[in-house]
Amino acid sequence: MAEQGSGRVEIDVWSDYVCPFCYLELPALERLEAERPVQVRWRAFELRPEPQPTLDPDGDYLHRVWNASVYPMAADRGMALKLPPVQPRSRLALEAAEAARERGQYGPMHRALFRAFFEEGRDLGDPAVLKEIAGEAGLDGAEVAAELEAGRWTGRVLADQELARRLGVSGVPAMVLGQEGAPQRWLVSGAQPYAALREAVDRVLLR
Numbered sequence: 657m658a659e660q661g662s663g664r665v666e667i668d669v670w671s672d673y674v675c676p677f678c679y680l681e682l683p684a685l686e687r688l689e690a691e692r693p694v695q696v697r698w699r700a701f702e703l704r705p706e707p708q709p710t711l712d713p714d715g716d717y718l719h720r721v722w723n724a725s726v727y728p729m730a731a732d733r734g735m736a737l738k739l740p741p742v743q744p745r746s747r748l749a750l751e752a753a754e755a756a757r758e759r760g761q762y763g764p765m766h767r768a769l770f771r772a773f774f775e776e777g778r779d780l781g782d783p784a785v786l787k788e789i790a791g792e793a794g795l796d797g798a799e800v801a802a803e804l805e806a807g808r809w810t811g812r813v814l815a816d817q818e819l820a821r822r823l824g825v826s827g828v829p830a831m832v833l834g835q836e837g838a839p840q841r842w843l844v845s846g847a848q849p850y851a852a853l854r855e856a857v858d859r860v861l862l863r
Contacts, residue, residue, distance in 0.1 A: 663693055663835075663861065664693045664694065664695060664835070664836045665692070665693065665694045665695070665833055665834070665835055665836070665857050665860050665861060666694070666695050666697070666833070666834055666835070666836050667685070667688075667694055667695070667696045667697070667831050667832070667833050667857075668697050668699055668831070668832045669681075669685065669696060669697070669698045669699060669829060669830070669831050669832075670699045670700070670701040670816070670820050670825050670828050670829065670830045670831075670832075671698055671699070671700075671701060671828045671829050671830075672700075672701050672702060672703045672746050672750070672828050673746050673749040673750065673753075673769045673770060673773055673780055674703060674704075674740075674743065674744065674746045674749075674773065674780065675703060675828050675829065676722070676726045676730075676737055676774060677725075677726070677729075677828070677829055677846065677847035678770075678828055678829045678847075679735070679737065679770040679774050680726070680729050680730060680733060680735060680737070680847045681829045681847045681848070682766075682767070682770065683733060683734075683735070683850075684733075684848065684849065684850040684853055685831075685853070687850055688850065688853050688854060688857065691854070692854060692857050692858075693861075694857055695836070698753075698762070698766060699816040699819070699820070700750040700753070700754070700812070700813040700816040700817060701816065701817060701820055701825065701828045701830070702745075702746050702747050702750060702813065702817065703746065703827075703828065704745070704746075705745075705747065706745070710743045710744065710745065711743045712743070713739070713740065713741055713742055713743045718739060718743075719739070722739045726739075729847065736775060737774045737775065738774065738775060738777060740773055740774060740777045740778075741777050742777070742779045742781075744779050744780050744781025744782070745781045746780060746781070747810075747813065748780070748781060748783060748786055748804055749769050749773075749780040749781075749786060750813045751803075751804055751807075751808075751809040751810060751812075751813055752765065752769070752786045752789070752790060752800055752804060752809075753765055753766055753769060754809035754812045754813065755790070755795070755799075755800045755803050755804070755808070755809055756790070756793065756795055756800070758809075759795060761793060761794055761795055764793040764794055765789070765790065765793040765795065767793075768789050768792055768793040769789060772785070772789050783801055783804055783805065784801075786800070786801065786804065787800065787801040823841070823843070824843070825843070827845065827846075829845075829846065829847060830843060830844075830845050831843070831844040831845075831848075831853070831856075832844075833856055833857065833860050834860065835860055835861065835863065838863075840863070842856070842859075842860065844856050
């Protein structure tokens with residue numbers, strides 16, 4: 657661990673693969689990594705775990721949110737999101753991302769999962785679909801599928817969610833910022849524009 661004042665900002669990002677605003681935040685965070693001294697770590701946050709019901713993909717609520725917020729924000733950020741025809745459980749997708757992290761392939765799998773759901777409308781709750789996505793992201797799909805069936809990465813997902821609970825994170829995307837080596841942390845909630853994230857990072861660097 658670096659000493660306080662090392663000049664790098666750590667950003668823990670809680671997200672879910674069925675949250676469009678999490679996908680919309682991805683380009684801003686990637687740009688931030690390229691332009692500022694930051695280290696981003698994505699963490700799991702299952703929005704609707706068992707036994708909570710999933711959303712109705714044809715319901716008024718989703719159409720209203722997408723028309724009012726998601727589509728305009730996607731157009732502004734140059735992204736081509738589409739309202740998915742399914743609303744699956746996301747636990748297995750979050751676990752598949754952890755399998756990729758273990759193999760040093762988190763980034764490609766992370767982007768592939770978001771793209772599969774919000775651009776291709778694929779069912780992230782289906783183990784066979786996750787096996788395919790893992791293969792497309794350069795992983796051994798059969799190995800990942802076997803680990804998902806065995807529950808190898810469930811503990812990591814649950815640990816991330818417990819940490820979120822302790823920090824008071826109740827929705828996603830949620831970004832917790834702090835300078836490496838320092839105890840203070842600040843929460844930034846919601847899909848923020850790049851300028852707002854950059855300003856938050858610069859404030860942390862000046863503290």
